[in-house]
Amino acid sequence: MERSLIDSIAAALPAGGSRVVRGVGDDAAVVRSGGALCVTSVDAMVEDVHFRLSGEHSSSPREVGWRALAGALSDLAAMGARAGEAYIALGVSAAVGEKRALELVRGALEVAAETGTVLAGGDVVSAPVLTVCVTVVGWAEEEAELVGRDGARAGDLVGVTGLLGGRPRRPIPRLREGRALAQTGASAMIDISDGLAVDARHLGEGSGVRLEVELEKLPLDEGVPDCEQAATAGEDYELCVCVAHADRARAEDALRAVGGAQITWIGRVLSGSPGVSLRRGGREQLLRGFEHRW
Amino acid sequence: MERSLIDSIAAALPAGGSRVVRGVGDDAAVVRSGGALCVTSVDAMVEDVHFRLSGEHSSSPREVGWRALAGALSDLAAMGARAGEAYIALGVSAAVGEKRALELVRGALEVAAETGTVLAGGDVVSAPVLTVCVTVVGWAEEEAELVGRDGARAGDLVGVTGLLGGRPRRPIPRLREGRALAQTGASAMIDISDGLAVDARHLGEGSGVRLEVELEKLPLDEGVPDCEQAATAGEDYELCVCVAHADRARAEDALRAVGGAQITWIGRVLSGSPGVSLRRGGREQLLRGFEHRW
Numbered sequence: 359m360e361r362s363l364i365d366s367i368a369a370a371l372p373a374g375g376s377r378v379v380r381g382v383g384d385d386a387a388v389v390r391s392g393g394a395l396c397v398t399s400v401d402a403m404v405e406d407v408h409f410r411l412s413g414e415h416s417s418s419p420r421e422v423g424w425r426a427l428a429g430a431l432s433d434l435a436a437m438g439a440r441a442g443e444a445y446i447a448l449g450v451s452a453a454v455g456e457k458r459a460l461e462l463v464r465g466a467l468e469v470a471a472e473t474g475t476v477l478a479g480g481d482v483v484s485a486p487v488l489t490v491c492v493t494v495v496g497w498a499e500e501e502a503e504l505v506g507r508d509g510a511r512a513g514d515l516v517g518v519t520g521l522l523g524g525r526p527r528r529p530i531p532r533l534r535e536g537r538a539l540a541q542t543g544a545s546a547m548i549d550i551s552d553g554l555a556v557d558a559r560h561l562g563e564g565s566g567v568r569l570e571v572e573l574e575k576l577p578l579d580e581g582v583p584d585c586e587q588a589a590t591a592g593e594d595y596e597l598c599v600c601v602a603h604a605d606r607a608r609a610e611d612a613l614r615a616v617g618g619a620q621i622t623w624i625g626r627v628l629s630g631s632p633g634v635s636l637r638r639g640g641r642e643q644l645l646r647g648f649e650h651r652w
Numbered sequence: 653m654e655r656s657l658i659d660s661i662a663a664a665l666p667a668g669g670s671r672v673v674r675g676v677g678d679d680a681a682v683v684r685s686g687g688a689l690c691v692t693s694v695d696a697m698v699e700d701v702h703f704r705l706s707g708e709h710s711s712s713p714r715e716v717g718w719r720a721l722a723g724a725l726s727d728l729a730a731m732g733a734r735a736g737e738a739y740i741a742l743g744v745s746a747a748v749g750e751k752r753a754l755e756l757v758r759g760a761l762e763v764a765a766e767t768g769t770v771l772a773g774g775d776v777v778s779a780p781v782l783t784v785c786v787t788v789v790g791w792a793e794e795e796a797e798l799v800g801r802d803g804a805r806a807g808d809l810v811g812v813t814g815l816l817g818g819r820p821r822r823p824i825p826r827l828r829e830g831r832a833l834a835q836t837g838a839s840a841m842i843d844i845s846d847g848l849a850v851d852a853r854h855l856g857e858g859s860g861v862r863l864e865v866e867l868e869k870l871p872l873d874e875g876v877p878d879c880e881q882a883a884t885a886g887e888d889y890e891l892c893v894c895v896a897h898a899d900r901a902r903a904e905d906a907l908r909a910v911g912g913a914q915i916t917w918i919g920r921v922l923s924g925s926p927g928v929s930l931r932r933g934g935r936e937q938l939l940r941g942f943e944h945r946w
Contacts, residue, residue, distance in 0.1 A: 362750065363742075363744070363750045363753055363754060363776055364776055366750070366754050367754065367757050367774075367776075370754065370757060370758060370761060371761070371771055372761070372765070377736070377737075377770070378737065378770050378772050381770070381772045381773060382772070382773055382774075386773070387737065387739070387772040387773040389736065389737055389772065389789070391685055391686060391688040391690060391736075391791055392685060392686035392687035392688030392793075393686035393687050393688075394685040394686030394687075394688070396685060396690060396789070398737070398739060398772070398773065398787075398789065399773070400739040400740075400741045400773060400774050400775050400785070400787060401741070401775055402741040402742075402743060402775045402777045402779075402783075402785060403777070404743055404777055404778065404779045404780075404783075406780075407777060407778045407779065408777070442671070442683065442685075443671075443672065443681065443683055443692070445681070445692060445694040445787060446694075447694045447695070447696040447785045448657075448696075449696060449698055449783065450657070456656065456657045456660070459657055460657060460660050460661065460664065463661050463664060464664060467664060467665070467666070471666070476671070476672050476675070477665055478672050478675045478676070478681040478683065478692070479675060479676055479680070479681040479692065479693070479694060480661075480676075480694050481694045481695055481696045481785075482657055482658055482661075483696045483697070483698055483701060483702070484698065484701045485698045485701065485781075485783065486698075486700075486780050486781055487779075487780055489696075489698075489743060489779065489783055491694070491696060491741045491775075491785035493692075493694060493739060493787040495683070495690070495692065495789075497685055499686075
């Protein structure tokens with residue numbers, strides 16, 4: 359349902375004001391303000407849709423808060439923005455109660471401290487299930503510091519930060535890495551929230567190019583048995599980035615300079631129908647995914 | 653529940669960064685960025701908590717979208733900020749479906765067009781009931797243009813814009829009025845979302861003063877039988893403002909100059925225990941309310 363609803367919403371929008379540099383369709387919106395650029399992203403998570411508080415694969419409230427803020431900050435990382443402020447709207451059910459809702463906020467505050475983000479406001483309402491809506495605002499000095507999904511060119515290398523498939527319970531958004539990559543000429547970048555396969559496709563579609571990814575090259579996290587799982591697990595919050603061949607060494611150096619995660623080169627950018635080709639042992643594999651961000 | 657949870661959250665927050673001019677506790681957060689000030693507010697609305705889609709007192713999805721964005725923009729109006737961008741996170745239930753969710757967005761877009769706000773992004777997720785989380789970002793050039801809840805002084809007049817108690821289905825946020833009042837020296841301002849009685853109390857508490865309101869002076873909307881209803885109805889989205897005696901004429905002129913709503917002077921600011929005194933026929937009345945914004 360969500361994808362077509364988002365398309366309908368995008369179609370209903372009037373043309374953006376001149377202040378809006380990037381609107382619907384990227385990891386975050388970019389708005390010009392005074393001498394700075396304001397980069398904003400909104401992420402909602404709903405109990406029993408995005409997480410469970412009991413039973414199999416359940417998360418603690420603290421982990422939910424951590425992941426909610428980390429996921430939103432990951433969108434800023436993918437733009438190359440500096441983290442700024444966060445705003446959290448909490449829907450709290452009677453079953454969850456005040457104590458666990460506060461634990462959720464404490465989890466978010468841990469990520470905030472880790473990333474230099476200030477929790478500056480929010481809202482608390484009653485709701486039938488625990489609902490978290492996080493808005494994050496990041497900053498940049500000028501447009502050239504930022505990178506979207508739309509600049510990949512045929513011939514670029516495709517890279518990914520860190521390790522995939524591990525579904526970390528307390529992921530660290532790759533803000534340093536995103537900023538370093540954006541500033542050393544990355545042509546396009548996206549964070550991996552729905553799995554590399556899906557997010558690389560979005561990047562390809564956003565840039566009008568085809569990303570060819572060699573699944574065997576994926577950097578697997580500990581305990582991940584298979585590159586297909588690494589390509590589809592989601593919630594890695596690593597970055598998938600396109601870099602011109604000529605900028606490869608600069609990008610690697612920049613990541614080292616900031617003490618960032620390592621980058622692994624997993625494929626290349628081709629012209630051809632926009633999207634992604636996943637290849638394994640020389641043959642193309644088709645994986646299906648979903649997405650609902652706009 | 654919510655009030656004590658908000659207090660616990662506020663207590664858990666580390667001291668704000670130097671960029672945060674106003675954080676938790678006002679209508680909106682204010683953050684310095686480049687040469688501008690970024691004013692941000694978040695409002696969440698949940699089906700069967702804040703609105704119903706069927707039965708008595710039900711709202712259409714379009715009205716829900718209108719009120720969600722208008723309510724958030726009203727917080728910016730109360731600060732004296734210019735409207736900028738809006739971000740909407742929608743939780744959509746199967747029962748509500750895509751078509752009605754899109755109607756909700758269309759309602760929000762009507763308010764956006766009316767106020768010069770650009771809908772710049774958002775998120776769509778599944779949820780057990782229709783849930784709307786609106787983040788609005790407004791702008792100001794300098795701090796002196798903005799007004800909080802904390803500047804009312806003994807001797808000020810207390811005024812209110814427009815008419816109270818009507819619970820309009822399509823309220824217009826008082827952005828022009830808020831800006832005009834802030835720029836002509838209003839000492840404190842708040843928007844009326846929970847009813848004048850409650851919001852005037854918040855203003856008094858925020859400023860450490862006592863607002864004395866004469867209920868008989870309240871400007872009643874058509875069909876409102878009684879000033880008590882006008883004081884408690886909520887969702888007026890009018891502004892309650894404190895203005896020094898010497899600035900009264902300037903404030904009235906400024907509202908006329910922008911073609912804004914009329915202001916009615918309903919009381920005065922006293923020193924004494926922080927809060928509100930509601931007076932009717934010479935005696936004090938006690939009304940109880942609630943609030944859940946932080």
